Amino acid sequence: MNTIEKTDKYIMKSYGRLPLALKSADGVHAVSENGKEYIDFGAGIGTNSLGYCDNDWVEAVCKQAQALQHNSNYYYNKPGADFAEKLCAVTGYTNMFFGNSGAEANECAIKTARKYSFDKYGKEKKRYNIITLKGSFHGRTLATLSATGQEEFHNYFFPFLEGFIHAEPNNIANLKEKLNDSVCAVMLEYIQGEGGINPLEQEYVDELYKLCAAKDVLVIADEVQTGAGRTGKFLCGEHYGKRADIITLAKGIGGGLPLGVCLANQKCANVLTAGTHGSTYGGNPVALAGALAVLEKISKPDFLAEVVKKGEYIREKLSEFNEVVKIDGKGLMLGITLKTKTAKDVMLAALNKGLLTLTAKEKLRFLPPLNISYDSIDKGLDILKGIL
Numbered sequence: 295m296n297t298i299e300k301t302d303k304y305i306m307k308s309y310g311r312l313p314l315a316l317k318s319a320d321g322v323h324a325v326s327e328n329g330k331e332y333i334d335f336g337a338g339i340g341t342n343s344l345g346y347c348d349n350d351w352v353e354a355v356c357k358q359a360q361a362l363q364h365n366s367n368y369y370y371n372k373p374g375a376d377f378a379e380k381l382c383a384v385t386g387y388t389n390m391f392f393g394n395s396g397a398e399a400n401e402c403a404i405k406t407a408r409k410y411s412f413d414k415y416g417k418e419k420k421r422y423n424i425i426t427l428k429g430s431f432h433g434r435t436l437a438t439l440s441a442t443g444q445e446e447f448h449n450y451f452f453p454f455l456e457g458f459i460h461a462e463p464n465n466i467a468n469l470k471e472k473l474n475d476s477v478c479a480v481m482l483e484y485i486q487g488e489g490g491i492n493p494l495e496q497e498y499v500d501e502l503y504k505l506c507a508a509k510d511v512l513v514i515a516d517e518v519q520t521g522a523g524r525t526g527k528f529l530c531g532e533h534y535g536k537r538a539d540i541i542t543l544a545k546g547i548g549g550g551l552p553l554g555v556c557l558a559n560q561k562c563a564n565v566l567t568a569g570t571h572g573s574t575y576g577g578n579p580v581a582l583a584g585a586l587a588v589l590e591k592i593s594k595p596d597f598l599a600e601v602v603k604k605g606e607y608i609r610e611k612l613s614e615f616n617e618v619v620k621i622d623g624k625g626l627m628l629g630i631t632l633k634t635k636t637a638k639d640v641m642l643a644a645l646n647k648g649l650l651t652l653t654a655k656e657k658l659r660f661l662p663p664l665n666i667s668y669d670s671i672d673k674g675l676d677i678l679k680g681i682l
């Protein structure tokens with residue numbers, strides 16, 4: 295049996311996989327088991343921030359793997375400490391919790407928000423509801439599925455967790471209606487990723503923060519997809535001039551190894567106390583040694599300025615395509631609305647021609663490595679041009 299046959303036989307079919315098995319890769323280029331080359335505009339769903347097998351990342355990971363691969367959270371470890379110090383310096387947040395995924399980071403955020411309210415207002419107040427937005431995606435665990443504001447995710451796995459209220463994005467009247475005394479937090483994606491690259495409007499975000507501040511309701515920004523430089527700022531909240539109380543990062547922050555981070559400001563920094571939360575693999579030294587190598591590069595202002603420029607360059611080139619109606623997103627997180635073709639058909643055609651892309655709802659989605667070269671952008675877009 296080949297890789298595809300074996301996978302389909304022995305691994306649960308929870309993914310709608312494409313018929314491609316990758317064997318090796320370098321930068322923006324991936325090579326299949328049959329030796330075919332691909333330009334990758336998806337970067338492992340935005341996880342490989344510096345592309346495949348960046349030299350510094352590989353070196354940091356290998357060095358740490360040889361020194362000590364894991365030591366549990368009973369003990370301290372240097373890669374975690376160094377990474378946390380650097381991430382606080384870069385973001386201005388007070389402290390953080392490490393998990394292994396976006397869903398886990400969001401679970402931590404949800405628990406932190408609920409306990410913040412429990413500690414401050416008491417159990418009797420039942421101030422535990424979290425407002426999330428329709429069209430959002432927050433993960434696949436039961437709590438984060440319940441948080442996810444898309445009906446299509448609310449099947450099969452009943453009962454879902456109570457305590458989530460779904461509000462209309464960019465609709466202040468609707469938010470006001472739902473923001474009652476039972477609410478401890480509002481959780482948002484500044485730009486909905488899986489939901490279709492849908493940005494929140496500045497005015498809405500302004501008003502949301504005001505309303506929350508007035509009621510001591512926490513704001514949780516799920517920056518799992520938008521964070522870690524993806525939009526050309528280290529945090530997407532910077533575009534909006536906003537600092538959430540709690541921020542979650544995953545995908546690109548690990549640079550290709552599993553890492554989820556829940557960051558807290560001063561207000562929420564001491565909510566989780568010993569024994570209230572944990573994760574066996576959380577804070578794994580190998581993942582964090584790699585993440586530190588990535589963080590050192592992607593947090594540099596010059597690097598982020600390049601992300602902005604490359605995003606603009608792609609937009610400019612795309613705008614010349616007849617088939618492109620609209621381009622949403624920021625930096626190197628782009629959602630493309632097509633005139634006549636479906637995103638899925640274009641993605642499949644691109645795959646055949648050697649370009650890997652993603653979709654997000656009905657849009658074609660690009661999340662290329664943040665350090666992609668202009669030459670690779672040109673090559674990828676030439677393939678796309680042939681298809682469109």
Ligand SMILES: *Cc1c(COP(=O)(O)O)cnc(C)c1O
Binds near residue numbers: 398400483487520545
């Ligand atoms: C991908 C994603 C998640 C879930 O991350 P996992 O690592 O798959 O658990 C959560 N929130 C957002 C915004 C995401 O894009």
